[in-house]
Every structure is written in structure tokens, then in C-alpha cells.
Amino acid sequence: MSHVLVSADSGVTVITLSRADKFNSFVRQMALDFQQALDEAAADASVRCVLITGSGKAFSAGQDLIEATDPEGIPLTRIVSEHYNPVIRKIRQMPKPVIAAVNGVAAGAGANIALACDIVIAAESASFIQAFSKIGLIPDSGGTYTLPRLVGMQRASALMMTGDKIMAREAYAMGMVYKVYPDEVFAEEAMRLATHMATMPTYGLALTKQALNKTFSHSLNEQLALEDHLQTLAGNSDDYREGTKAFLQKRKPLFKGS
Helix, strand or coil: CEEEEEEEECEEEEEEEHHHCCCECHHHHHHHHHHHHHHHHCCCCCCCEEEEEEEEEEEECCCCCHHCCCCCCCCHHHHHHHHHHHHHHHHCCCCCCCEEEECCCCEHHHHHHHHHHCCEEEEECEEEEEEEEEECCCCCCCCHHHHHHHCCCHHHHHHHHCEEEEHHHHHHCCCCEEEEECCCHHHHHHHHHHHEEEEHHHHHHHHEEEEEECCCCCCCCHHHHHHHHHHHHCCCCCCHHHHHHHHHCCCCCCCCCC
16 A cells, blocks of 8 residues: 555645654655656646645654665665655745645654745644754755755754754744644645746746756846846746736636646
8 A cells, every 4th residue: 555645636636644653754665656656746737836734743754764674675775765865856946835734743754855945834733843863874965955044054953953843843943844723723724825836937947946946056147037038938837828818907816737
């Protein structure tokens, strides 16, 4: 049975990490199934937003350590290079918005998968833990890239070295998450946001994502040139034509993502 559940509704693909009895910790097949779900969402033109969440009390506790320490299993280096690095690349290269709906604990690779998404929202009871230092590892899954850019070098260093648990409201105050919702309405609010994003001009959002992916490696002049190029592409899109026409006609636009 797959531990990655996929459903679709109103242009939104919901990917649920579903190994609740193990706090949605990853084993190899689960990671590969997750990658496949991301690939299928990227390739499907009817999918206009991806929502990633977890079942039960966790978003994901990261890597299943029983698998990672199995002397007959695959080595740690392959777990990182074959399980997690592809997931992060697929999220960042996804040509549509990806929302992490952090419903519970997000630890280790689970936390960093969430932070790689375009929009991160959290339930009030959710928590984030850079758990790697507790077992003598370094943060992976893009954590050393993403977290300092979100909260600054000093806080990122402290969170990674101490392994402190950060509750959702504190994570919000640090800039790690976009919004926090009460637990009882979290699932509804997550789907409301995803459905709204699916109605947006997703071609322009994909171009925005391309620009954001380059912002920390480019000089100002390089980023201005990239904006020039991407704005030209956006200005030639059907969504731009529809958006401006709807604005002038004072009606709601009907974007198609092209």
C-alpha cells in the first residue's frame, strides 16, 4: 500500500504523506512515490496548484531511522541523493504554486521539505525541528540553503545546532511560515488557499518562481535582466491579456495558466 495519497479537486492536487503510525517518516518507496506524485502534478495541465500535507499528528518526522541504520540497507549518501534532493528540486522546479500545509510536527527532512515550498502555512499545534544535530548529522533537504534565507544566519545556526522545537506561532514570528490557523479550521483554510491559488494566473506565478529561484545568486543587474526577460514572457501570455481585459471591464478574470 502506498504511503503517499493523491487526490484532485478544483485544479488542486493534494499530496498526503500517509504513514501516520510512524509520524509520516520516509522509507525508500514512500520517497520514490512522493517524487512520482510531484512529477505527475507537474506534467498535468489540469493541475494548477499542489498542496502537500500529512496524515495524523505529523506533517513528516523526516527519515525513518530504522531504514537509515539497517546494515543491509542503502547507505545514507544514497538516501540523501536519491530520496530528498530530487524532492527539493522537483518542488522548486514545479511550474505552479506548491503549498505546504504543516498539520503537525515537521522534523528533519520533513521540516526542510515544507520550507522549500512556495507558501508554508501551519496549524497552531504544528512544530518545526531541525532534528539532525540530535543524532550527529547536518541538516539536509536544502535546509542549510532555505532556513538562513528565511530567518537569518544567527537564528538558523542556533536552530540547527540546538535542535530546539519551534511552535507554529514562533515560526510565524521568525518568518518561517506565511500564516497560522487554529487546528479546528486548518484543513478547510488550507484547501481554501489552494483553491484560490488554482484560480490565479499560474503561468505568471511560474515565472515569478523562476525569478525567486535566482534572486540570491544573481547580482542586481543580472536580476534586472532576468525580470526584463520574464516580464516579456508574461506580457505575451493569454493570462495577461485576460487579466487586463477583466480589469478594464470590471469583472472577475478567468485565468487558464497560459
